[in-house]
Amino acid sequence: MKTDKSLELFERLLKVMPGANTRSVTHYEPFPIGIDHGRDCRVWDVDGNEYIDFVNNYTPLVHGHAHPRIVDAIANTAARGTAFPATTELQAELAERIVTRTPCIEQLRFTNSGSEAVLMAVRGARAYTGRDELVMPAGGYHGTWEQVALEAIEMPTEDEDEGDDGRSGIPRGIPDALVDLMHFVRYNDIDHLEELMAEHGDRVACIIMEPILGHSLQEGDPAFVRAALRLAHEHGAVLVIDEVVTGRLCVGGWTAQHDVKPDLTTLGKTIGGGLPVGAFGGSAEVMSVFDPRRSDCVPSHGTFNGNSLVMAAGCASLDLLDQPAIDRINEMGDAFAARMQTAVDVAGVDVRVVNVGSLLHAHSSDCWALHAACLEEGLFIAPRGSMNISTVMDEAVLDEAAGRWERALQRVKVAQATAV
Numbered sequence: 001m002k003t004d005k006s007l008e009l010f011e012r013l014l015k016v017m018p019g020a021n022t023r024s025v026t027h028y029e030p031f032p033i034g035i036d037h038g039r040d041c042r043v044w045d046v047d048g049n050e051y052i053d054f055v056n057n058y059t060p061l062v063h064g065h066a067h068p069r070i071v072d073a074i075a076n077t078a079a080r081g082t083a084f085p086a087t088t089e090l091q092a093e094l095a096e097r098i099v100t101r102t103p104c105i106e107q108l109r110f111t112n113s114g115s116e117a118v119l120m121a122v123r124g125a126r127a128y129t130g131r132d133e134l135v136m137p138a139g140g141y142h143g144t145w146e147q148v149a150l151e152a153i154e155m156p157t158e159d160e161d162e163g164d165d166g167r168s169g170i171p172r173g174i175p176d177a178l179v180d181l182m183h184f185v186r187y188n189d190i191d192h193l194e195e196l197m198a199e200h201g202d203r204v205a206c207i208i209m210e211p212i213l214g215h216s217l218q219e220g221d222p223a224f225v226r227a228a229l230r231l232a233h234e235h236g237a238v239l240v241i242d243e244v245v246t247g248r249l250c251v252g253g254w255t256a257q258h259d260v261k262p263d264l265t266t267l268g269k270t271i272g273g274g275l276p277v278g279a280f281g282g283s284a285e286v287m288s289v290f291d292p293r294r295s296d297c298v299p300s301h302g303t304f305n306g307n308s309l310v311m312a313a314g315c316a317s318l319d320l321l322d323q324p325a326i327d328r329i330n331e332m333g334d335a336f337a338a339r340m341q342t343a344v345d346v347a348g349v350d351v352r353v354v355n356v357g358s359l360l361h362a363h364s365s366d367c368w369a370l371h372a373a374c375l376e377e378g379l380f381i382a383p384r385g386s387m388n389i390s391t392v393m394d395e396a397v398l399d400e401a402a403g404r405w406e407r408a409l410q411r412v413k414v415a416q417a418t419a420v
């Protein structure tokens with residue numbers, strides 16, 4: 001595998017960016033490959049190596065790269081102006097599509113990222129309840145906003161040292177005063193959530209959680225999420241479900257699939273057709289705190305909120321992502337994960353493949369070695385092992401990918417044998 005030009009790009013970027021990087025999750029050692037372009041389900045790096053793309057920019061590219069309908073929507077819209085400080089019909093088009101397909105969203109507002117959507121949802125919950133504190137699962141991820149940017153946190157199990165409150169993984173730069181406003185619950189542990197709410201509930205503005213922990217693909221038990229909704233309401237708080245990633249699993253997202261109606265929901269990724277996007281929405285009552293006609297309204301500004309390019313790309317993306325399309329990629333995810341695991345068992349390497357529909361994760365004791373082996377064989381997967389299926393994949397692509405996966409596993413096996 002040629003990497004001369006990737007190294008050249010890395011060295012060029014090193015001069016102008018710390019660690020040659022502007023998105024932490026994309027860094028890996030010794031230097032990451034530089035991407036030149038993508039088309040359908042493939043990407044090509046700056047050295048000309050080709051990969052089947054199972055990252056899809058960490059899930060928003062559910063229709064792969066440069067989908068002709070999304071490219072047309074962007075090009076046609078760009079020719080008419082990209083952003084206006086005004087309401088537009090395109091905003092209505094995308095908002096109506098989301099409200100129609102998402103039972104728990106009566107009203108919404110757009111942002112430029114999932115992180116901002118989370119920020120505004122939590123601010124809305126705080127304004128609505130007049131409270132400051134949050135409850136969230138340890139090990140969850142909600143983006144970069146400092147009030148929730150605590151993905152490294154690990155919750156000790158009940159049997160572990162009670163003295164460790166799990167805060168050792170909190171990144172530098174986040175004030176302790178903010179962390180003091182947060183309470184961490186063990187995911188899927190209803191008793192623990194009951195205890196936390198009994199102790200802090202009268203100060204809690206919201207319980208916020210992903211329905212599936214994106215970092216590990218641990219799925220939320222619907223009973224846990226329903227208990228969170230009940231407990232939030234019993235204590236005068238609201239439930240915020242972060243569907244930035246899981247919105248792709250069903251028309252209407254995970255909550256529609258499991259018939260749970262949170263007060264607020266955050267969306268992103270797939271609703272923007274590959275452009276930067278976020279949205280937060282829920283019951284008209286809670287969302288009314290953002291109504292600019294109110295004297296006490298909570299402002300949600302943003303120069304690019306609801307800009308025309310994102311609205312147009314988002315409409316095209318959602319029109320392509322109907323339930324049959326979703327069912328198809330979910331079924332492909334099930335079949336491909338099973339096939340990957342069979343190959344793992346045959347190879348006898350230490351890897352475990354899990355999936356929830358079109359979202360997959362290859363857990364490995366040495367994810368760096370697995371990642372490097374996949375790149376060598378032309379499989380673009382995330383360094384930590386997460387993968388996802390796009391609608392532009394088909395059986396032939398997955399057959400090809402399965403062959404590459406088997407060869408990647410052989411590389412891992414040889415590397416492990418040599419290391420012993």
Ligand SMILES: Cc1ncc(COP(=O)(O)O)c(C=O)c1O
Pocket residue numbers: 058112113114115116118141142143144210214242243244245268269277278
């Ligand atoms: C569950 C979840 N919430 C929020 C975010 C933040 O979204 P963004 O990266 O668009 O800010 C992410 C990003 O991966 C996410 O996975």
